[in-house]
Amino acid sequence: MTARISGGVLVPLCSPCDGEDRFQVLPYQEGLRACLDAPIDGFYVCGGTGEGSRMGTGERMQACEAAVELARPAGKKVLVQVGAGDSETSLLLARRAAEAGADGVSTVPLPGLSWEEQLAYYAELPQASGLETVLYYTPGCTATLEQMKQALALPGITGIKSSTNDFFFTMQLLDAKPEGVVLFNGKDEYLAPAVLQGAEGGIGMWAAAFPGAYASIYRHAAAGELTEAFALQTVLNRLCCVVFRYGLLPAFSAILEHQGRWSRVFRQSAGEFDEAFRTAFLRDALPLIQRLEAARKGDAQ
Numbered sequence: 001m002t003a004r005i006s007g008g009v010l011v012p013l014c015s016p017c018d019g020e021d022r023f024q025v026l027p028y029q030e031g032l033r034a035c036l037d038a039p040i041d042g043f044y045v046c047g048g049t050g051e052g053s054r055m056g057t058g059e060r061m062q063a064c065e066a067a068v069e070l071a072r073p074a075g076k077k078v079l080v081q082v083g084a085g086d087s088e089t090s091l092l093l094a095r096r097a098a099e100a101g102a103d104g105v106s107t108v109p110l111p112g113l114s115w116e117e118q119l120a121y122y123a124e125l126p127q128a129s130g131l132e133t134v135l136y137y138t139p140g141c142t143a144t145l146e147q148m149k150q151a152l153a154l155p156g157i158t159g160i161k162s163s164t165n166d167f168f169f170t171m172q173l174l175d176a177k178p179e180g181v182v183l184f185n186g187k188d189e190y191l192a193p194a195v196l197q198g199a200e201g202g203i204g205m206w207a208a209a210f211p212g213a214y215a216s217i218y219r220h221a222a223a224g225e226l227t228e229a230f231a232l233q234t235v236l237n238r239l240c241c242v243v244f245r246y247g248l249l250p251a252f253s254a255i256l257e258h259q260g261r262w263s264r265v266f267r268q269s270a271g272e273f274d275e276a277f278r279t280a281f282l283r284d285a286l287p288l289i290q291r292l293e294a295a296r297k298g299d300a301q
Helices: 025-033 057-074 087-100 115-129 145-152 167-176 188-196 211-222 226-246 248-258 275-297
Strands: 008-012 042-045 077-081 104-107 132-137 157-162 182-185
Touching: 008 077, 008 211, 025 057, 042 057, 057 077, 057 087, 077 087, 087 104, 087 115, 104 115, 104 157, 115 132, 115 145, 132 145, 145 157, 145 167, 157 167, 167 182, 167 188, 182 188, 188 211, 188 226, 211 226, 211 275, 226 248, 226 275, 248 275
Parallel strands: 008 042, 042 077, 077 104, 104 132, 132 157, 157 182
Antiparallel strands: none
16 A cells, blocks of 8 residues: 655645634644645644644644645645644544544643553554654653564554654664654754655754755755755754744744744744844845745746
8 A cells, every 4th residue: 555644745834823823724734835835745734833732632623624624625634643742642643633634643641641641542542543643753752762663563663754853863763663654854954864865755943934944955855966955054054043042943943934934833932023023034034035935936046
């Protein structure tokens, strides 16, 4: 059987909210539409960028349904992150994702579980949804390589998203994963190196703001076009350096606002910024933003 989630670039969708942190479906779909003219392969719903852990269960179901409604007719895949505070809610979200027509489900490690309990949850998830299942190795994950080899060998587990800060651990996962299991790189700062080492895809925050540039880095790297891949990777990494000087969430929000998009995408006011912040940040970041945006037109080199 041909895998539905086989790699490529999946854009992690932001989940816009109002002043009371309630999910807003119309700007959510506008954000999805903004990515459709880039050479991406699909969307990642309710992950870290999409703040799934901060959304209500009903909101997460709505986000899944809204993504499928627009993505599937455009020929794009939908992978839904269903990990929640407990296994019962996570399995419910997985079943609802299948009912909505998603192509696959993904999960972060659930809080408070022993490794044996975590492994049992991983085993139950593909059975509950009937869909391909991609594990998410988050930056704070403490599972060892041997434990992840156990998890990736479970029936129905078809992939892993690796967002560890340890690039060598990602390489170890690439070396250890069973044949047919795909690895999505989740650390944007080393997208090109990860693809050159064998990563089959990428799911990263900056794809939501610059889908054209992100897809270009991935596709150039996959084709062995090192000069082109690293030219854009260097621009993205320089922007990341500026962003982290100012603060990731307000800087990301300011970029969305600059692009004319809904900028309140982080709950509890985490991404708020003022005029002084906007002016100073864009003064330093705008030339890099413009180069990444130009990748849509093929003139970013």
